[in-house]
Amino acid sequence: MKKRIMVGLLVALMATTMIFAQGTSDAKAESNTLEIFSWWTAGGEADGLEAMYNEFHRQYPGIEIINATVAGGAGTNAKAVLATRMQGGNPPDSFQVHAGHELIDTWVVSGFMEPVTFVLEDAGYMDKFPEDVIDIISYEGEVYSIPVNIHRSNVMWYSPKLFARFNLQPPKTMADFFRVAEVFKANGIPALALGDNEIWAATHLLESVILAHTGPDKYNALWEGNVMWNDAQVRSALNDFAKMMGYINRDHAALANMDAAGYVAEGKAAMNVMGDWAAGYYYSQGFKQGEDWDWVPTPGTSGNFIMLSDSFGLPKNAPNRDNVIKWLTLCASKEGQDAFNPIKGSIPSRIDGDRSKYDRYLNAAMDDFASNAIVPSVAHGAAISEPWLTRINDIMSVFVTDLNVDKAITEFQAAADRYAPK
Amino acid sequence: MYCAKKDRRIAVLILLPMLLVLFIFVYGFIAWSLRISFTDWNSILPNMTSVGFENYQRLFSSQRFQTDIRNTIFFTLFFLVICIVGGFFLSYLLYSKLRGESFLRTIYLFPLSLSFVVTGVLWRWIFSPEVGINSLFRMMGFEATFGWFTSTYSIGGFNVALIALIIAASWQYLGYTMAMFLAGLRGIPDQLIESAQIDGAGELAITWYIILPLIKPITFSAMIVLGHISLKIFDLAYVMTGKGPAFVTDFPGLFMFETTFRGNHYAEGAAISIIMLILVAVVIVPYLISTLRGDSE
Structure with missing residues (x-):
């Protein structure tokens, strides 16, 4: 009788420990990776992201990108997953977020993000972005995300x-x-x-x-x-x-x-x-x-x-911080933006995009972006x-x-x- | 007796992990939600300052939540009545040895094998005001302008846009109630009905005085099953209509999802889910009590 109880208990114990073991081994899968979290799962935006990944692989062949996407609900589903991960202390290396108040009020004020001003400064990109854009992505004098594109x-x-x-x-x-x-x-x-x-x-x-x-x-x-x-x-x-x-x-x-x-x-x-x-x-x-x-x-x-603009930021305690900085530098670079935007159908947030890569509408939008007064969108979280x-x-x-x-x-x-x- | 006692102990031991998980992850989190609903946690960062009933007050004074509650009540009412009356009618037809019974039974039961998500997509197309069933009417020469789930008419608090949702949900669950009733009807001993026939009772009298009382427990279970589906409805409305113009097809579940995960109002979302829990409890608890009482008798 006793034997049977012991066997039963052992099986139960093994089953539970296996579940936990699974969890920890996943979390500790530490190789040279970079996890990018987004809700870009289809169409031009997914293809654009892919183009940026290709550019990243070309520059850093040793780093493996984990493309963590959550589909559905115009990003609501992804935001729910992201909130759980951030609050649980398991942030992705970098995530897609609308530049401006959607990022700042939700994640920056609450202390989840690291400033990324140094990324722009180290690469010498600070003057490659319009001042209005820098204002929109800044909080208390620090830049908190790198905008990869601009939509009107x-x-x-x-x-x-x-x-x-x-x-x-x-x-x-x-x-x-x-x-x-x-x-x-x-x-x-x-x-x-x-x-x-x-x-x-x-x-x-x-x-x-x-x-x-x-x-x-x-x-x-x-x-x-x-x-x-x-x-x-x-x-x-x-x-x-x-x-x-x-x-x-x-x-x-x-x-x-x-x-x-x-x-x-x-x-x-x-x-x-x-x-x-x-x-x-x-x-x-x-x-x-x-x-x-x-x-x-x-x-x-x-x-x-x-x-409005999609941007990527640097969460505190990102598992692969060095790789994120490489990624953000690419997001801010001319090569990265010119790889992403013509496919996504948006214009670069930099002022020096390669005009020949963009179609007629986007060229006109680039003209206006360079000369107009720029204000943030309400409906899209800026x-x-x-x-x-x-x-x-x-x-x-x-x-x-x-x-x-x-x-x-x-x-x-x-x-x-x-x-x-x- | 010695053995039974020991068996019991083993049973408890084996059940223990399951019970523990249940208590933590179901009841524990219900308690946690209840606690959050009394706090000021309305941003990403947890804020456990107690604010009493403020979240609930805000909910009940918001137009959206008032509409949600009204929608839930009307939806549940119509959904229940259609499924139960219709389901009984269908099962009665099959019970009366209709030809091709097994074929019809399969057809009626078939929608149940779909998920609400599929049903939602399907019926969204059917009721889409420009391309759906309206264009069929137009082909027949009628002027079809009814907006179905986009209509903003309201009759005494009942948003007519709900009709589309009620039809879709009933379509899916009619066969299920039919199957429940059919099982109940088949369980009625033939002798009862035969003796009634010998006593000269007509079909109507037999239905009213013999069949209906005997399948009362089934009706009751069907009401509970359907009631808790409709009180918690989320997926069908989310896929098929969304909250609709002026919330004509909004439900507490949708509101809870949006306010929590889009608006970061965690405390408000918790308050909504507690109210939904109470709504469902109002239906389920009397049922549980009556079943428990029945068991002990």
Whole structure:
């Protein structure tokens, strides 16, 4: 009898120790590796990342890259995994994060990140990035992440065919917008395509409308908590946004943002406001610029560039710190950025990208990036923290439906009171 | 007796690791969530300052959570009624020796083999307002403008967008309830029904006075199984509709996932999950009590 108990216990013990042994041996797999964590699992972004890996292997053949990706949920799933790993003291060597407040408020203020100013300084890259960009990625005078790319948020895509049919010009101001929108509406064509089955697409549109009314300085002040939401210009922006909802496609809530961009190229809608990853989408679908689609800055924001950026940082206690520094140096370098961006469909965050590698749209974006006032995007985590953005998205979800400006202003203000930097 | 006692000790020993794991990783973490829901942990860094019921207050005053609770109640109600009434009806048809029974049974049961994720993708396409079932109606010459899950109409607090979700969920679980009822019906002794027939009872009377009372325990179990699925619903809504415009298809599970992992509101997320736990407990605990009582009798 006793024997049997002992055997049983032994088996149980072995089973449990084996589980634990598995865990520790995984954690101690210490060879010359570099683990890069991202949610880039498909399409141009995954291919772009691969191109950067190839460049890395060429420079450092001895280092093995572990490509740790978590798919789904527009990065939410990956962020959940990342949060668990960071809090559990098991950070990846480096991870993808939107530059700006998404990185700073979540990871830098809470003390999880090491500054990487020295990476830029050691490589002599400090003056290769625009000052506005350095501001956005800095906290208390130190740079905390290396931006590998720049996307533009305030782009209006339009259908040249539809505009030509009604003899119209793409709108330059909000007043222009409503004038042309009225013509399209009268002819039974949705003037503005919106695909907000994920609500950030509506927030994305809102940031352009706010910028059009406030201009860059007040726009920044609003997200720093120094302008009240009942400010006259902000209110008129919300009024215009509500008015714009009268010109959108009926099925907006069922569409993804790319479907809405597609509506424009297919001639089903006249205009769409979406980030410039839409250009990459158009190219990949074989739509021709100037024929099926073209672009202007969103009405009233010409001369401004709302930017968002993917970046990589250096977590404290990264297992392979030296390799991360090599990786970050590559991310900041011209070779790295010119390998990644033409494939991802974005422009380099450096000012000296090799123009010949980029297509027509991206070249134009590079021109604007070099000359415009640069402000951070709200909808993509550059201007405000994640908790604030989540709340704004919730408010937008109702605002898009009930179009109640006064109620929205009260709620936006309450969110700002709770989350704006003090 | 000596042997039984020893067997018992072995049983306890063998069960011990499992029980330990259960207590730590299920009940321990429920307790931990409960504790977090009373703290101010609303960023990445743990902050264990106690704030009393503030998280709960904030939830109940937020429009999103109010809509979520309403949605959950309506969804559960319709889902239960459709599955139970429909499931009973189908099983009754099969029970009455319908031809091709095994074929039909397989067809009805088939959706259950899919996961909610697959069901969600499927029905999202079907109910998509421009390309789905609406275009079918348009081909037949109707003007189909109903937005299905994107509709923002609300009748007395019931968001009509939920209809699409209710149909999808019922489609998946109708066959399952049918199978449960069918097992119950097959368990009814033929003599009972035959003697009733000899006494001159009609089919309706037999159904009402004999069959329904006898399958009451099955109805009860079906309600519990379906009820806890619908109260915790996440995957179907997440894949099929998301939270929808103005939260017409939002549920506490979606809210909890977003506020915790996108918004870093850990305490608020914990509060939502505690409320969901209470909702499910309201359904399950009476059931457990009644089964335990039944066992001891």
